[in-house]
Amino acid sequence: MIEADIRVKSFGGAPVLRDIRFRVATGEVLAILGPSGIGKSTLLRIVAGIDSAFEGTVARPERLSMAFQEPTLLPWRTVAENLTLVHPSLGREGAVAALARVGIEDRADLFPRQLSLGQQRRVALARAFAGDPEALILDEPFASLDPATADEMLALTEGLIAGSRPATIFVTHSEPEAARLATRILRLGGRPATIRPDKEAG
Amino acid sequence: MTKAPIHPATIRILSLTALLGLWIIAAAISADATILPQPWALIGPFWKAIQSGTLPWHLWMTLTRVLWAFILAMSLGLLLGLAMGRLPAVDRWLDPWLVVFLNLPALVLIVLCYLWIGLNETAAIAAVTLNKIPSVTTIIREGARALDPGLAAMAAVFRMPPLRRLRHVVLPQLAPFIAAAARSGIAVIWKIVLVVEFLGRSNGIGFQIHLYFQQFDVAMVLVYALSFIAVMLCVEWLILQPFESRVRRWRGA
Ligand SMILES: Nc1ncnc2c1ncn2[C@@H]1O[C@H](COP(=O)(O)OP(=O)(O)OP(=O)(O)O)[C@@H](O)[C@H]1O
Ligand SMILES: [Mg+2]
Numbered sequence: 001m002i003e004a005d006i007r008v009k010s011f012g013g014a015p016v017l018r019d020i021r022f023r024v025a026t027g028e029v030l031a032i033l034g035p036s037g038i039g040k041s042t043l044l045r046i047v048a049g050i051d052s053a054f055e056g057t058v059a060r061p062e063r064l065s066m067a068f069q070e071p072t073l074l075p076w077r078t079v080a081e082n083l084t085l086v087h088p089s090l091g092r093e094g095a096v097a098a099l100a101r102v103g104i105e106d107r108a109d110l111f112p113r114q115l116s117l118g119q120q121r122r123v124a125l126a127r128a129f130a131g132d133p134e135a136l137i138l139d140e141p142f143a144s145l146d147p148a149t150a151d152e153m154l155a156l157t158e159g160l161i162a163g164s165r166p167a168t169i170f171v172t173h174s175e176p177e178a179a180r181l182a183t184r185i186l187r188l189g190g191r192p193a194t195i196r197p198d199k200e201a202g
Numbered sequence: 203m204t205k206a207p208i209h210p211a212t213i214r215i216l217s218l219t220a221l222l223g224l225w226i227i228a229a230a231i232s233a234d235a236t237i238l239p240q241p242w243a244l245i246g247p248f249w250k251a252i253q254s255g256t257l258p259w260h261l262w263m264t265l266t267r268v269l270w271a272f273i274l275a276m277s278l279g280l281l282l283g284l285a286m287g288r289l290p291a292v293d294r295w296l297d298p299w300l301v302v303f304l305n306l307p308a309l310v311l312i313v314l315c316y317l318w319i320g321l322n323e324t325a326a327i328a329a330v331t332l333n334k335i336p337s338v339t340t341i342i343r344e345g346a347r348a349l350d351p352g353l354a355a356m357a358a359v360f361r362m363p364p365l366r367r368l369r370h371v372v373l374p375q376l377a378p379f380i381a382a383a384a385r386s387g388i389a390v391i392w393k394i395v396l397v398v399e400f401l402g403r404s405n406g407i408g409f410q411i412h413l414y415f416q417q418f419d420v421a422m423v424l425v426y427a428l429s430f431i432a433v434m435l436c437v438e439w440l441i442l443q444p445f446e447s448r449v450r451r452w453r454g455a
Contacts, residue, residue, distance in 0.1 A: 050355040064359060072356045076374040076452040085370050086360040111452045127360075 001025050002060050002135050002167045004047055008192075009039070009054040015192035016042055017054075022186060022195075026134070027165035031178035034188030040171045041069055041139055043188070047169060048137050061167070065133035067141050069171075071120035073112040079123050080108040087131040098126040101156060103149070118145050125153060129160050136161070138170035142177060150177075157181060239421045248425045256410075261429060264406040267323075267395045271330035272388060278331070279338025279383065284376075286339065287346020303336040308394050316402045326398045333394050338383045345379030377449035385442055392434055 002024040009017040016039045024030045032040050045051040047058055048066050073082045083095040090098065099105040102122035104115070112120055125141055141157070142150040158181065161168055172178050178185050187196040222241060229240045251257035286293040286300075312329040319325035349372065357367045373380075399408025407430050414422040 045355070048355075048359050050358060066356075066359045068352065068356065070352065072352045074353065074370060074374070076377075076449075077370060085366065086362065113452065131360075 002047060002058070002169065004056070004058045006043070006046060006054055006056040006058070008056070009042060009046060009051075010192075011042075017046075018192040018194050020188075020193075020195055024135075024167040024169055024184075026167050027161070028184065029161060029168040029170070029182045031182035031185045032169065032171045032188065033173070033175070033178060033185060034193065036173075038188045039193045040188060044137050044139050044169065044171060061134035063131065063133050064135040064137065065128040065131060065166075066137040067121075067124045067128040067139060069139040069143075071112065071117070071124040073120060073123055073127075075112050078109050078111060079104070079115065082112065082123060083127055083130060086127055090130055094130070098130045099123070101129075102126045102153065118149065121145065122149075122153065125156075129156070132164050133166045136166040136168040136170075138168070140171050140173065142172070142174075154181060236418070236420060239424070244421055244425050244428070247421050248429070251422075251425060257426070257429060260406055260410050260426070261433065263403075264392070264395055264399065264408065264430065265433065267327060267330065267398070267406065268388070268392045270327050271334065271391050271395065272384075274327070274331040275334035275338055275387060275391065276380075276384060279335045280342050280376075280380070282335065282339040283342025284346050284372075287343040288349075293343070300336050300339060303332070304340070308333045308397065312394070312398050312401060321402045323403075326395075326403055329398050330391055330394045334387055334391050337390070338387055341379050341383040341386075342376065345376045349375050374449070378446075381442070381446045381449060385438075385446075388434065388437060388442070392430065396430075 004020065004022055006017055006020045008015050008019075020043065022030065032043065034040050042051070044066070046054050047060065048064060049058070049060060073079075074085065077085060079099065080092060080095040083098055084090050084092065087094075096105050096108050099108055102125055104119050104122055107115055107119060107123075112123065115123065121141070121144060125138075128136060128138065128141075138157075142153050145153060154177065160166075161181075170181065188194070189196040225238075225241055229238045232238045235243060248257075282296070286296055311332050315325040315329035315332070319328060353371050353375075357371050362371070395406070396408035396411065399406035400412045401408075403409050407426050410426045411423050414426070
């Protein structure tokens with residue numbers, strides 16, 4: 001379970017986020033929507049524990065996985081090593097199997113810069129999905145993928161969430177994506193960004 | 203007609219040959235073997251020095267000093283550079299020291315080390331190491347400042363243990379800086395080692411050069427100096443450059 005209570009987050013004195021409070025139970029999926037630059041990635045970084053310079057509290061489980069807005073792979077290690085260095089228990093076979101699930105097992109021994117951006121993104125997704133996370137944080141995970149691949153990745157994410165039931169938060173700009181994957185939608189708006197009442201919310 | 207690009211190794215040989223040609227011309231102009239002997243006039247003395255075992259022995263003494271000073275300066279400089287690059291408080295406190303030591307002439311440090319520690323091996327290696335640490339620190343600090351915060355966040359989120367983080371996340375980013383520090387380090391270190399030997403050791407290339415300097419024997423000074431330059435060129439081509447291209451492999455890939 002993830003529990004966030006962020007009173008204020010500022011950059012250089014200018015507040016970016018204010019009074020953002022939510023809770024994501026195991027197996028729940030929270031989608032975060034909002035215009036570019038509103039503070040979605042900032043919010044995810046706080047929830048993941050990367051950024052601790054804010055007022056408020058966040059409770060998160062031990063095993064947390066994240067797919068960043070950029071692939072954030074180690075360019076000097078092969079694709080397979082990028083998985084095994086983060087999840088040593090996976091082993092070489094587990095890494096190749098995880099890559100097979102995102103459809104790029106034939107790229108296991110290349111370096112990340114030899115992959116297209118969409119392929120790198122899928123490596124990052126494979127890394128986030130491996131290791132049986134209790135919490136899953138995804139920052140625009142399906143951007144820069146063609147519709148068919150995005151659909152495949154979406155199905156994969158659904159399968160993972162149904163299987164190990166992590167508490168999931170994901171940022172997206174796509175309403176259909178949010179509607180398909182999320183059990184709840186949270187809209188950010190305003191400056192500083194706050195939670196907007198969701199009219200369509202059921 | 204298309205021009206085939208010249209192989210880098212060929213250029214290297216041509217460039218060294220040109221230097222040799224310059225030497226031959228200069229020697230011909232001076233026409234005095236006690237000032238500048240012709241290159242071939244060195245072959246005899248060189249061969250004798252090798253056969254008697256003196257040249258290899260002094261070469262070995264200098265090489266061990268270079269190696270010790272190199273290892274010490276690189277590891278201490280790496281630690282200091284990392285600390286200063288990552289921790290602003292450490293940087294603020296140690297930066298003035300760095301400036302002082304960077305601007306302290308090598309000779310002053312050598313003389314002080316000999317005066318304080320004594321005319322021994324420890325003082326010699328300490329003097330060389332202290333001379334080299336500041337510049338290694340400066341280069342590594344630059345690298346530590348440029349570490350990618352995104353990768354640090356990734357390593358933190360996935361809770362990579364510190365040693366694995368150092369080896370797979372931090373050191374690969376520092377590798378070009380380490381290579382640059384090693385490259386400039388080895389060149390400067392061996393020059394300082396010669397001065398240290400010249401001033402206060404009873405063996406090594408620097409000591410031999412001192413000896414032949416007093417006898418005004420230009421040929422032997424050149425024999426010893428060139429032998430060592432040859433060894434250092436081999437280190438550069440056989441160890442440093444292959445290491446550099448290995449750590450850069452993933453970039454060009
Ligand atoms: N390190 C930082 N220093 C100063 N300002 C920052 C920093 N990081 C983010 N900001 C600012 O905070 C705001 C929110 O940025 P954030 O990256 O969270 O946006 P976002 O909602 O994820 O946008 P996008 O959809 O384009 O990814 C932006 O105005 C940005 O300029
Ligand atoms: Mg963002």
